[in-house]
Amino acid sequence: MGNLPFLSLVTFLPLLGAAFILVIRGAPDIVARNARNVALLTSGATFLLSLGIWFNFDPSTADFQFEERALWMPAFNIAYHMGVDGISMPFVLLSTLLIPICILASWTSITIRVKEYMIAFLLMETMLVGTFCALDIILFYLFFEGVLIPMFLIIGVWGGPRRVYSAFKFFLYTLAGSVLMLLALLTLYLHAGTTDIPSLLVYDLPTGLQQWLWLACFAAFAVKLPMWPVHTWLPDAHVEAPTAGSVILAGVLLKFGGYGFLRFSLPMFPEASITFAPLVFALSIIAVVYPSLVALAQEDMKKLIAYSSVAHMAFVTVGAFSMTVPGVEGAIFQMLSHGVVSAALFLVVGVVYDRTHSRDIASYGGLVHRMPVYALVFMLFMLGSVGLPGTSGFVGEFLVLLGAFQHDAWVATFTATGVILGAAYMLYLYRRVILGALVKDSLKRMKDLSPRELLVFAPLIVVVLWMGVYPDPLLGVMHVSVQNIVERLDVARAALDASALAVR
Amino acid sequence: MIRLGVVALVLTLLLVVTISARGAVVSFGGMFIVDDYAIFFKILVLGASALSLLIAQEYLEIRGIARFEYVVLVMLATTGMMLMISANDFIALYVGLEMQSLALYVVASFHRDDVRSVEAGLKYFVLGALASGMLLYGASLIYGYAGTTSFSAIGDVVGALQGATPPVGLIIGLVFVIAGLAFKVSAVPFHMWTPDVYEGAPTPVTAFFSLAPKVAAIALLLRVVIEPFGDMLAQWRQIIVFLSIASMLLGAFAAIGQTNIKRLMAYSSIGHVGYALIGLAVGGEEGIRSVLIYMAIYLIMNLGVFTCILCMRRREEMVEEIADLAGASRSNPMMALALAIFMFSMAGIPPLAGFFSKLYIFVAAVQAEMYTLAVIGVLSSVVGAFYYLRIVKVMYFDPATEPLDRNYGPELRLVMLATAVIILFFFLYPEPILSGAGVAAASLLSGS
Numbered sequence: 010m011g012n013l014p015f016l017s018l019v020t021f022l023p024l025l026g027a028a029f030i031l032v033i034r035g036a037p038d039i040v041a042r043n044a045r046n047v048a049l050l051t052s053g054a055t056f057l058l059s060l061g062i063w064f065n066f067d068p069s070t071a072d073f074q075f076e077e078r079a080l081w082m083p084a085f086n087i088a089y090h091m092g093v094d095g096i097s098m099p100f101v102l103l104s105t106l107l108i109p110i111c112i113l114a115s116w117t118s119i120t121i122r123v124k125e126y127m128i129a130f131l132l133m134e135t136m137l138v139g140t141f142c143a144l145d146i147i148l149f150y151l152f153f154e155g156v157l158i159p160m161f162l163i164i165g166v167w168g169g170p171r172r173v174y175s176a177f178k179f180f181l182y183t184l185a186g187s188v189l190m191l192l193a194l195l196t197l198y199l200h201a202g203t204t205d206i207p208s209l210l211v212y213d214l215p216t217g218l219q220q221w222l223w224l225a226c227f228a229a230f231a232v233k234l235p236m237w238p239v240h241t242w243l244p245d246a247h248v249e250a251p252t253a254g255s256v257i258l259a260g261v262l263l264k265f266g267g268y269g270f271l272r273f274s275l276p277m278f279p280e281a282s283i284t285f286a287p288l289v290f291a292l293s294i295i296a297v298v299y300p301s302l303v304a305l306a307q308e309d310m311k312k313l314i315a316y317s318s319v320a321h322m323a324f325v326t327v328g329a330f331s332m333t334v335p336g337v338e339g340a341i342f343q344m345l346s347h348g349v350v351s352a353a354l355f356l357v358v359g360v361v362y363d364r365t366h367s368r369d370i371a372s373y374g375g376l377v378h379r380m381p382v383y384a385l386v387f388m389l390f391m392l393g394s395v396g397l398p399g400t401s402g403f404v405g406e407f408l409v410l411l412g413a414f415q416h417d418a419w420v421a422t423f424t425a426t427g428v429i430l431g432a433a434y435m436l437y438l439y440r441r442v443i444l445g446a447l448v449k450d451s452l453k454r455m456k457d458l459s460p461r462e463l464l465v466f467a468p469l470i471v472v473v474l475w476m477g478v479y480p481d482p483l484l485g486v487m488h489v490s491v492q493n494i495v496e497r498l499d500v501a502r503a504a505l506d507a508s509a510l511a512v513r
Numbered sequence: 514m515i516r517l518g519v520v521a522l523v524l525t526l527l528l529v530v531t532i533s534a535r536g537a538v539v540s541f542g543g544m545f546i547v548d549d550y551a552i553f554f555k556i557l558v559l560g561a562s563a564l565s566l567l568i569a570q571e572y573l574e575i576r577g578i579a580r581f582e583y584v585v586l587v588m589l590a591t592t593g594m595m596l597m598i599s600a601n602d603f604i605a606l607y608v609g610l611e612m613q614s615l616a617l618y619v620v621a622s623f624h625r626d627d628v629r630s631v632e633a634g635l636k637y638f639v640l641g642a643l644a645s646g647m648l649l650y651g652a653s654l655i656y657g658y659a660g661t662t663s664f665s666a667i668g669d670v671v672g673a674l675q676g677a678t679p680p681v682g683l684i685i686g687l688v689f690v691i692a693g694l695a696f697k698v699s700a701v702p703f704h705m706w707t708p709d710v711y712e713g714a715p716t717p718v719t720a721f722f723s724l725a726p727k728v729a730a731i732a733l734l735l736r737v738v739i740e741p742f743g744d745m746l747a748q749w750r751q752i753i754v755f756l757s758i759a760s761m762l763l764g765a766f767a768a769i770g771q772t773n774i775k776r777l778m779a780y781s782s783i784g785h786v787g788y789a790l791i792g793l794a795v796g797g798e799e800g801i802r803s804v805l806i807y808m809a810i811y812l813i814m815n816l817g818v819f820t821c822i823l824c825m826r827r828r829e830e831m832v833e834e835i836a837d838l839a840g841a842s843r844s845n846p847m848m849a850l851a852l853a854i855f856m857f858s859m860a861g862i863p864p865l866a867g868f869f870s871k872l873y874i875f876v877a878a879v880q881a882e883m884y885t886l887a888v889i890g891v892l893s894s895v896v897g898a899f900y901y902l903r904i905v906k907v908m909y910f911d912p913a914t915e916p917l918d919r920n921y922g923p924e925l926r927l928v929m930l931a932t933a934v935i936i937l938f939f940f941l942y943p944e945p946i947l948s949g950a951g952v953a954a955a956s957l958l959s960g961s
Contacts, residue, residue, distance in 0.1 A: 081943075082943055083944075084947050084948065084951060085873075085876070085947075147872070150863060151863040151864045151940070152863075154868070155862070155863050155864050158862055161902070165906060165909060165910045166909055172910065173906055176906070177899070177902060177906070180902060181895060181898060181899060184862075184895050184898055185892070185895045188891035188892070188894060188895060189888075189891065191872075191875065191891065192875060192879060192884075192888065195872075195875055195876055195879040196879050198876070199876070199879055199880050
């Protein structure tokens with residue numbers, strides 16, 4: 010088993026499925042059915058294969074595992090280099106878990122251009138997995154940016170009424186951030202003479218240069234995450250994207266930003282990260298409070314969840330830049346938890362949207378009387394989002410706040426208000442949609458969850474509870490890698506302090 | 514008739530390929546040079562000419578202008594380009610350039626019953642003659658101050674200055690020569706003719722204009738500034754930097770409002786020249802190599818785009834408005850997919866070839882620490898992405914109007930498929946273009 014090129018297989022198996030779907034010919038309904046089946050089969054197989062990574066992973070080392078290396082562009086010293094460590098490995102699994110769920114969730118709601126839709130999702134899976142596995146900055150950028158193409162098409166072709174505007178906004182916003190990062194990565198490459206991420210992780214850059222590169226990378230990751238004030242593309246993209254598109258957007262795409270901070274900003278530019286940490290904290294605290302208040306005022310369910318994502322992702326930046334072991338672990342855990350919970354919440358909205366074609370909170374109310382199972386599922390994920398103990402959200406937020414307290418009590422205090430506000434807007438949403446009297450005629454014939462929909466939610470429920478009740482295996486996987494980053498940051502801080510003393 | 518032309522060009526291409534790997538050869542009293550650099554560009558130009566002839570046939574028949582002169586003129590122009598690429602002397606340069614240009618003026622107005630086509634030809638002629646005049650004036654000044662027209666001899670004169678400020682006359686001469694050549698590559702501010710000529714000329718002619726002559730002119734520009742004036746880098750770099758920034762910005766912003774796809778491609782080509790000039794401004798082997806890679810990939814992308822444009826017809830009539838593409842993803846799925854691939858590639862989105870061509874340019878720029886140029890470059894590529902995406906949007910997001918015809922011939926299908934496959938899978942095996950460009954760049958620099 011050890012010799013299998015797991016990562017390449019997991020990355021490129023979906024492409025094989027996409028190629029297969031591309032050649033399907035025949036009557037439209039047969040093509041659609043076959044496309045769905047092939048897509049589900051491929052993504053399911055990919056998920057099973059990715060479990061192999063989980064079981065063969067050695068959590069006792071911070072080194073990269075399952076490494077694969079091949080010559081790619083020798084003239085530029087750029088290689089095809091894949092590998093995962095404790096930070097990236099869980100994200101690979103998150104991606105491979107969510108794609109089959111997305112495909113299952115769009116089984117009946119997507120009726121036009123099913124073939125292209127499935128191809129787009131499989132293409133996306135390749136890009137997502139590739140981003141987390143890439144150990145060469147050019148390869149990383151390739152996948153990181155390549156995601157834009159399928160996502161642009163998914164929003165633009167299968168989205169809602171303002172899909173064109175949203176698709177463009179999403180694309181151009183992220184592209185503008187990323188190209189600056191590209192220049193930073195190129196500078197890094199020419200300075201260090203290599204594009205190999207493991208070598209760059211231990212390369213010491215001069216402090217002045219670090220600050221520029223950190224800022225350029227920050228532009229890319231802050232847009233992707235998204236951080237206030239560059240978050241405005243997110244509500245638009247979420248609202249207009251089809252359900253599965255929102256799931257991937259919230260579930261995995263946003264994590265690119267957090268992953269980027271952990272993989273690039275913190276270990277490669279440690280001194281700049283320490284210098285700029287107050288900036289990140291300030292933006293994060295605004296991002297915790299302000300979008301939460303905005304979320305309270307939303308009339309559109311998807312928009313509300315989108316704003317809640319901004320607030321939740323701000324926890325990630327606080328945790329990451331607290332530069333403590335619990336903080337960074339909390340940040341990763343929060344990303345994974347948010348990946349599952351917010352993805353599930355978009356699916357939850359998708360269920361009623363498929364039935365009534367309305368996302369307005371005002372057009373619902375009292376659904377618990379017609380759809381008890383649905384109400385239960387919704388409640389579980391709502392509480393996961395609030396961070397109730399026993400769900401995954403609690404572990405993430407708790408660790409982040411713990412880390413933040415170790416770093417600075419004020420930052421932790423302000424961030425903690427987000428927990429309260431989060432409970433406020435999520436419970437308010439739940440009350441308006443699920444509870445109360447069932448008075449609207451349009452809702453009186455609503456059907457409860459179908460077996461297919463239950464199948465969509467079942468794995469997510471299991472994961473949320475497992476992560477909430479027994480987080481140890483997941484934390485164990487990332488622990489050594491996180492420690493490695495934090496140690497590097499401690500060394501940098503000591504060096505900074507020493508040079509500050511010397512100046513004095 | 515067209516077939517014969519294609520065969521002749523392909524045979525020439527084979528001849529050019531077989532003479533490679535012999536080192537630089539100079540003949541005609543030092544006027545004509547064949548080195549790896551020239552061979553690289555000759556392969557590009559011959560390939561581009563042959564393929565743009567191949568895709569022209571159907572259009573010419575539909576518009577009723579399938580006359581044998583077309584092939585003759587294109588081949589004459591190609592001969593001129595061969596001469597330009599191999600020019601090692603200002604006299605040879607001018608002869609090659611004029612041989613190319615005169616044929617191009619005629620071919621631009623080839624559809625002589627069409628007002629726009631005739632206007633395009635006339636406009637191109639008047640402005641082209643002005644540019645030739647400037648170039649000639651510059652060359653005569655250079656002759657006056659250097660005492661020779663040979664590139665290598667001028668190189669010796671400039672080298673003998675050993676870093677001292679060159680005589681003002683030489684600098685002014687160089688400025689005029691660069692201005693004349695900037696006209697030929699349609700760099701801002703000498704780009705005015707491009708949108709009108711691209712829009713007015715028959716589409717296969719536009720395709721040809723945007724491919725072979727542009728590449729040949731870039732080859733010439735590179736050789737002129739690197740070989741004789743390589744030691745005056747400090748003097749010409751600022752001109753190239755200005756041309757580059759102005760072209761990138763104008764190419765990005767002026768294209769936004771266009772509704773005609775040929776006009777849009779004109780602005781797009783202006784923008785692309787701006788990127789290529791970044792590499793030239795950097796200079797050195799890295800910079801030159803990145804320009805060569807850029808031009809090779811640009812050629813393939815543009816060929817693909819124009820093949821798609823030649824497939825745009827409705828009820829046996831050619832159409833060229835962007836809005837005509839609405840719903841093409843339904844009526845013409847393969848053409849729409851190919852065009853979408855080219856558009857994403859032109860916007861520089863990985864993993865398509867267009868990303869790599871920009872990547873190498875920016876690697877060179879960052880290496881030379883020309884950060885301003887690099888930052889303006891990446892940001893204008895974001896603006897550019899907007900209008901490339903607009904075409905994808907029209908094809909994929911907009912509801913279908915009347916569907917486009919699907920009866921285009923096998924040549925168009927073949928070229929479209931081949932170019933799309935190359936652009937899509939370039940990343941798998943980039944080595945041939947990279948090493949070819951590397952060898953060519955090295956040979957250009959060793960000659961100076």
